Amino acid sequence: MSELPLRPKDYKSTVKPVWCPGCGHFAVLNALTKALAHLGKSKEEVAMVSGIGCSSRAPAYLDSYGFHGIHGRALPLATGLKLARPDLTVLVAGGDGDGFSIGGNHFLHACRRDVDLTYVVMDNEVYGMTKGQASPTTPPDWDRSKLTPHGSGLRVFNPAAIALASGAGFIARAFSGQPNEIARMVAAGIEHPGFAFIQVLSPCPTFCPEQTGWKKVVRAFEPQPTSDPQEASQRIHLDDGFSTGIIFQSDVQPRRQPSAGVGNVEAFAEEFAL
Amino acid sequence: MQTFALALLGSGGAGIVTVGQLLLTLAARRGLYGLMSKSYGPQIRGGEAAALLRFSDTPVRGAPDAFDMLLALDWNNAERFADEIPLTQDCVVVSDAAAGDPPAFAESARFSQLPMTTTVKEIEGGRPNMYALGWLARWLGSDLDAVDALLTEHFAAKGADAIAASIASAAAGFESADEGIPALSISAGNGKDRWLLSGNEATGFGALRGGVRFVAAYPITPASDLLEYLAPRLEAVGGQLLQAEDELASINAIIGASWGGVPSLTATSGPGLALMMEGMGLAVASETPLVVVNVQRGGPSTGIPTKSEQTDLNIALYGMHGDAPHLLLACSDIADATLTTQWAVHLAESLQTPALLLSDQFLAQTRAIIDRPASLDFITRRRTAEPKADEVYHRYAMTADGLSPMAIPGQPHGMYTADGLEHEVSGKPSSAASDHQQQLDKRQRKIRDFDYGDLAIRSEGEGRLAIVCWGSTYGACHEARLRLAEAGIDVRVLALRLLAPFPLKAVREALADVDKVLVLEQSHSAQFLHYLRSQLNGLEADHLACPGPLPVRASTIISRVTELGYGHV
Structure with missing residues (x-):
């Protein structure tokens, strides 16, 4: 191992991303490496878990341990990993379809369970890998998918509100055009002792070119953050979804597993003896 | 072989299953072999319950042809057991005198009544089921001291008054033995080196003995009591059980834990197994060891959750999409459940693949007296890698036996991304025909060419x-x-x-x-x-x-x- 501290680029693998030119995910990937360098993490102590979708390709682009699993199941896989190996820094990456649609139930329960994971959702309000269908965060009148030619007509899923209602202790929103802010939030999320949820607005220039206009509307939440769930709820519900920052950080410590026992399995055989 | 089958009936809450469990323990202490299965109506609490026992001079595993004796605390809704409790021609039928006439299926020339309720009314806190236990204990050939000792142990948490009331009720039943009913006539052995346990407990013990230290699961009948066995014992040996939000989470959580280096298992039944199939495919593709215990119940769909069937064989063999070679094992009796589960863990770990183990409701929820099984030592080992700074590590490297050394997160120089996408030797996704062919061959070869030996x-x-x-x-x-x-x-x-x-x-x-x-x-x-x-x-x-x-x-x-x-x- 090198004596010198690792630089952000040292955390990148040699695998070339499948992402389109102009995709917001490149900036998110860079920000992740910055956060890891800032925290001085070794490559081998980091594991990134993902599901399926454009953003879920991220683990292979990091030179750390990674698991590219199946659609919607990144959080449970990461939960098992972190519970079994609390010494690892476990990051979870994915998109809005993976996290809020097929994996929606796991999102609720990961927030409730409060296992020490840092979950970065690259939200571009569209299914990119399957070539442009409506996701839970797509506006209801978005009519450019052949599956929903009149728009989905569905109310937009509000990830921060759901996370708060489900008990998440760290809720943040960032924008891919502000990579230093993402890095700061990811680092804070990693240092938060429980489940940390970071929604990153990450435009898809291919299927939603209008999202390149997001850079003109994002703004910082003021003041930030709060540890009061009621205040956080107000902020989230009064907001249009384009304010960024750490919205909520609870000061309640996550419940810990009981300390590990050291018993001998063969002693259980005596329970069966007459 | 000498065997005798006894059915015990009562409404829920009357404590008939407790009578069965205590009687089985008395039989075990007398040196008999035997077993007990339970049957309940669909009610969560209350309803009707049956304890179905067999006693024998040799280990017994299956249901009897017919029951030689039937004892009922009451006859409420007893008809629903008519199919399940066939009686012999000259079956002895005994009931509480307060229960009235037996239903048609239980009519017998050898019918007699005992004053259970009226007798225990005279005892403060007395209960008819304990009267029945005393009567049955004498019939079984136990002495009153053995009954007292057992009740003192069993009701320890309920306090001295409850123990005294139970002992007094049992003593009344013991003294009332009917001379017209012959005592059980089965040769007893010395009872040494025997275990009394259920199939689910045997499976759970095998898992622990095999080295499983992480379990994630979602409650489902008839696998839940396996999970209840495991949860406190995992904690006692430094492991843990995660109650997941569903079976999709269960299977993926154990993939994560196992990938992190900890032998892992989930347990479920048919409907849950169906939900786990995609995750099992991920374990095949990513070559992650794990064990899935499927305690079969009647299907399809919700089926008959509390009854046994062997109808998950097809899904267990063919349920995964794609070409997905995996291990499928089955335990054939309670003693075998410990061995086979331990073996399943060993095979999954050794072959870096999911092992699906089929049990079933009858085996899992029957309690039996068995000879203490021999303890087998498998040299359970996952082939782990020792990545070096000056070498490129390939997680899915080609080897003669198809098994590639596995780097575990935390190991320097072993970083790779496991993937459900088809991949090349490094783990990098690939849709090239040559990579697919190579990985298909490898995943097949490691399982096909392994020496499974005599087991x-x-x-x-x-x-x-x-x-x-x-x-x-x-x-x-x-x-x-x-x-x-x-x-x-x-x-x-x-x-x-x-x-x-x-x-x-x-x-x-x-x-x-x-x-x-x-x-x-x-x-x-x-x-x-x-x-x-x-x-x-x-x-x-x-x-x-x-x-x-x-x-x-x-x-x-x-x-x-x-x-x-x-x-x-």
Whole structure:
């Protein structure tokens, strides 16, 4: 191992991303490496878990341990990993379809369970890998998918509100055009002792070119953050979804597993003896 | 073999199952073998309950042909057990005098009543079920001291008053023994080195002994009591159990934990297994070891959750999409459940692949007195990597046996991304034909070429007729073989412990000099027969299909063997 501290680029693998030119995910990937360098993490102590979708390709682009699993199941896989190996820094990456649609139930329960994971959702309000269908965060009148030619007509899923209602202790929103802010939030999320949820607005220039206009509307939440769930709820519900920052950080410590026992399995055989 | 079957009936809350459990313990302490299964109505609390016991001079595994004695605390809704509790011609039927007349199925010339309720009314806190226990204890041949000692242990948490009331009630029952009813006449052994446990407990112990230290699961009948066994014991040995939000989470959580280096397991039943199939495919593709215990129940759909069937064989064999070679094992009795579960962990770890273990409701929820099984030591080991700074590590490197050393997160220089996408040797996604071919070959080879040794099948007996089975129906087959042998008819029994990869050589050898094969299974659609035919080039076989919910009885098998011309019994 090198004596010198690792630089952000040292955390990148040699695998070339499948992402389109102009995709917001490149900036998110860079920000992740910055956060890891800032925290001085070794490559081998980091594991990134993902599901399926454009953003879920991220683990292979990091030179750390990674698991590219199946659609919607990144959080449970990461939960098992972190519970079994609390010494690892476990990051979870994915998109809005993976996290809020097929994996929606796991999102609720990961927030409730409060296992020490840092979950970065690259939200571009569209299914990119399957070539442009409506996701839970797509506006209801978005009519450019052949599956929903009149728009989905569905109310937009509000990830921060759901996370708060489900008990998440760290809720943040960032924008891919502000990579230093993402890095700061990811680092804070990693240092938060429980489940940390970071929604990153990450435009898809291919299927939603209008999202390149997001850079003109994002703004910082003021003041930030709060540890009061009621205040956080107000902020989230009064907001249009384009304010960024750490919205909520609870000061309640996550419940810990009981300390590990050291018993001998063969002693259980005596329970069966007459 | 000497056996005696006793059915106990009562409304929920009357404590009849407690009577059965205590009586089984008394039998074990007297040196008898035996077992007890339970049957309940659909109510969560209340309703009717039955404890179905057998006592024997040799280990028994299956349901009796018919019951020799029936004792009822009451007859409320007892008719629903008519199919499940066939009675012998001269069955002894005993009930509380307050219960009234028995229903049609329980009418018997040898019917008598005991003053259970009226007697215990005189005892502060007295209960009719304890009266029944005392009466049954005397019939069983236990002495009152043994009953007192057992009740003192059993009700320790309920305090001195409860213990005293139970002992007084039991003593009243003990003293009231009916001279007209002969005591149980089965030769008792010394009772040394025996265990009393359920199949789910045996499976759980095997998992712990095999090294499982992480379990994630979602409650489901009839697997929940396996999870309840595991949770506190995992904690005691430094492991943990995660109650997941659903089965999709369960299977993925154990993939994560196992990938992190900790041997992991989940347990479920049919509906949950269906939900886990995609995750199992991920374990195959990413070569992550894990064990899935599927405690079968009647299907399809919600089916009959509290009854046994062997109808998850097809989904267990073929449920995954793509070409997904994996291990499929089955335990055939309670002692075997410990061994086979331990073996499943060993195989999964050694072969870096999911092992699916089939149990079933009858095996899992029956409690039995067994000979203490030998403790087998498997050298359970995952082939781990030792990545070096100056070498490039390839997680899915080609090797002769198809097994590639596995780097564990935390190890320097071993970083890679595991993937459900087809990949090249490094783990990098690839859709190239050559990579797909290479990885398909590797995943097949590591499982196909492994030496499974003597454990793959369970074979016993001689004779020109072989009964081929798997899972808990082995119990009925084994008993049929013993009873046929007593009548001078030799048959052999072959039970598959390893179902996939199919142990072709071992099965062929076991059937080499057989001229008739009878395939027995608890499935309507002949799932096992079709599988055997696919593996044994069309196998000519007679077939006995016994779908649930009723257990397979040895008499059914003996009748078929007789019909096939292998002598009269």
